[in-house]
Amino acid sequence: MSSLSVPPPQCLLQPYTVPHRYLLGPGPSNVPPRISTAGAQPMLGHLHAETIEIMDHVKSGIQYAFQTQNRVTLAVSGPGHAAMECAIFNSVEAGESVLVGVNGIWGERAAEIAQRIGTRTLSTDYYSTAEIALIKYKPVLFFLTHGESSTGVLHPIDGIGELCHKYDCLFLVDSVAALGGTPIYMDKQDIDILYTGSQKVLNAPPGTAPISFSERACYKIFNRKTKPVSYFLDLSWLANYWGCDGKPVRSYHHTGPVTGLYSLRESLAILAETGLENSWKRHKEVAEYFHNGLEKMGLKLFVEDKKARLPTVTTIVAPPGYEWKEITGYIMKNHNIEISGGLGPSVGMVLRVGLMGCNSTKGHVDMILQALADALKHCHKSRV
Numbered sequence: 292m293s294s295l296s297v298p299p300p301q302c303l304l305q306p307y308t309v310p311h312r313y314l315l316g317p318g319p320s321n322v323p324p325r326i327s328t329a330g331a332q333p334m335l336g337h338l339h340a341e342t343i344e345i346m347d348h349v350k351s352g353i354q355y356a357f358q359t360q361n362r363v364t365l366a367v368s369g370p371g372h373a374a375m376e377c378a379i380f381n382s383v384e385a386g387e388s389v390l391v392g393v394n395g396i397w398g399e400r401a402a403e404i405a406q407r408i409g410t411r412t413l414s415t416d417y418y419s420t421a422e423i424a425l426i427k428y429k430p431v432l433f434f435l436t437h438g439e440s441s442t443g444v445l446h447p448i449d450g451i452g453e454l455c456h457k458y459d460c461l462f463l464v465d466s467v468a469a470l471g472g473t474p475i476y477m478d479k480q481d482i483d484i485l486y487t488g489s490q491k492v493l494n495a496p497p498g499t500a501p502i503s504f505s506e507r508a509c510y511k512i513f514n515r516k517t518k519p520v521s522y523f524l525d526l527s528w529l530a531n532y533w534g535c536d537g538k539p540v541r542s543y544h545h546t547g548p549v550t551g552l553y554s555l556r557e558s559l560a561i562l563a564e565t566g567l568e569n570s571w572k573r574h575k576e577v578a579e580y581f582h583n584g585l586e587k588m589g590l591k592l593f594v595e596d597k598k599a600r601l602p603t604v605t606t607i608v609a610p611p612g613y614e615w616k617e618i619t620g621y622i623m624k625n626h627n628i629e630i631s632g633g634l635g636p637s638v639g640m641v642l643r644v645g646l647m648g649c650n651s652t653k654g655h656v657d658m659i660l661q662a663l664a665d666a667l668k669h670c671h672k673s674r675v
């Protein structure tokens with residue numbers, strides 16, 4: 292008689308084969324074989340010499356992708372949200388003020404994260420009003436989303452960092468959905484904290500999130516009066532774990548996603564081989580080709596101003612008369628392609644298509660245009 296009251300689950304006693312699917316939603320994007328092969332290499336200890344060498348390569352790759360010389364540059368163990376919390380938890384203390392530029396869900400979420408740790412959080416819908424708020428509320432941090440994947444908006448970055456510094460405020464940018472697909476220059480654009488995710492343009496599996504901190508940000512963070520609320524995301528620990536603090540020994544803090552770092556190294560290697568500028572150019576050209584194709588089909592782009600369109604994630608006005616879920620469901624079922632509906636403020640209003648990294652090709656555009664045309668022909672349309 293077994294002593295176990297819970298038997299082995301039947302579902303685990305047979306193999307599970309994951310299907311291939313075209314991931315053309317806002318992320319994750321497909322992982323090319325070169326990156327998944329890198330991630331399938333043998334496990335090593337998280338502080339073995341080779342792992343540390345890989346972490347150093349990852350650090351150099353992030354410095355290249357971000358265009359920064361920042362010493363404190365690393366990958367947080369976790370998804371984009373982990374980097375978001377790492378940035379906010381470390382750079383502000385309870386009682387301080389944070390200003391958040393809101394152009395979709397990510398600004399809303401950053402505001403909530405900042406509120407949860409007891410900061411005074413103010414939102415501004417556009418950075419042109421930011422100077423007034425910088426003067427009036429004296430925030431210590433200004434958060435902005437570079438590529439708003441919920442609305443498909445690409446936010447300009449130039450000049451904002453300089454403005455923040457004039458008022459002794461740090462400039463934090465979320466480029467999870469844009470980095471690698473459209474220009475951003477951390478040092479030249481005076482960005483103090485910049486983060487991205489691994490699973491968008493970089494085409495690595497989710498679970499590692501590149502982040503970098505300027506000297507100005509480090510000065511504030513390493514001179515805090517109180518400890519950050521999160522032990523796991525405490526930058527003093529992370530900077531040591533990633534060998535960014537100049538100390539001769541890296542101590543155990545947590546067990547990093549070792550194989551995830553192999554994959555991230557490979558995706559950064561692909562970006563380095565491709566060249567950032569070539570990657571930006573390709574994403575722009577492919578996005579424009581896609582946008583022209585959509586307009587030719589009679590579909591409308593949600594972001595009217597061409598300059599404000601994010602090249603990595605396109606938002607299409609939900610076709611009138613259709614149920615958007617039927618369209619995304621049809622495309623998944625009949626074309627094996629994932630696209631998605633809106634998120635946060637854009638729910639019910641848009642369809643979202645991501646063309647990121649290896650998925651940013653004209654071939655992928657032709658495939659999704661054909662799938663959309665087929666869906667519009669076969670999905671139920673009411674009179675509008």
Ligand code: PMP
Pocket residue numbers: 317318370371372373375397436438439440441465466467468488497
């Ligand atoms: N910021 C932006 C702009 C995003 O698009 C996303 C992911 N959709 C995130 C943050 C959060 O990333 P994750 O899902 O990896 O936590």
